Amino acid sequence: MLKKFYKVFIAPYTLYVLYLMFLGMGRYQFEDNIVRLEPVFSTIRFIEGTISWKDIVVLILGNVIMFIPFGFLGWAFPRLIELKSLVFTFMSAITIAEGLQYFTRMGVFEVDDIILNTFGVYIGWRICKWIERKLSV
Template sequence: MLKKFYKIIIIPYTLFLLYLMFLGMGRTQYEDNLLTVAPVISTINFIKGCISWKDIIMIVAGNVVMFIPFGFLGWIFPRCKELKSLLFSFISAITIVEALQYFTRMGIFEVDDIILNTFGVFLGWMICRFLENKFPRFVF
């Protein structure tokens, strides 16, 4: 039951995330191509310069939580049930998306985003395994 719902919702969800990453939240095109490649430093600088805890939670936690559903991709692509394959596929895809943000100047290529998004996928994978083990009849 849960798998069927997931298969229906993941494509619109992915399109919604892509919209947010390129056009949402008042994004405009930057004048220059921007990138931050020093892991963790841009997130720390963002937190230091942020006035509101709400903004910190929305951006930092959002970069994790919004990607949890991709940890369930093994339900659609059997080879993604294995964590190594899932992470390799996801990191490849999210790096392409970050590069597109860079080249279109509709965002910043940030290594921290890749790290946080990948952590979200890992959490999703852990949740998926838990659900499959604890509630097998509900999942299938």
């Protein structure tokens, strides 16, 4: 039952996440293409330059929490049951999405986003494995 629900849930959820990445949360098209390749330090600089804790929480926790459901992709796509294949596939997809943000100028290509999003997928995968063990799903 849980896996069936997930299979129905994940497609609209993916569209919602893509909407947020490209159009949501007051996004606008930047004048220049922006890329931030320096891991961790660009997020630290953002935190130092941000007064609002809400913005910090939305940026960091949002980039992790929003991607936890993708850790369950093995339920919809059995080839993604193993962590290695899931992470490789997800990192490829999120890198393409970040690249599209760069080329459309509807966001910033950020290595930190890829890292945080992938960490969210890893947490989701761990939760998925825990659920499978506890509930024999």
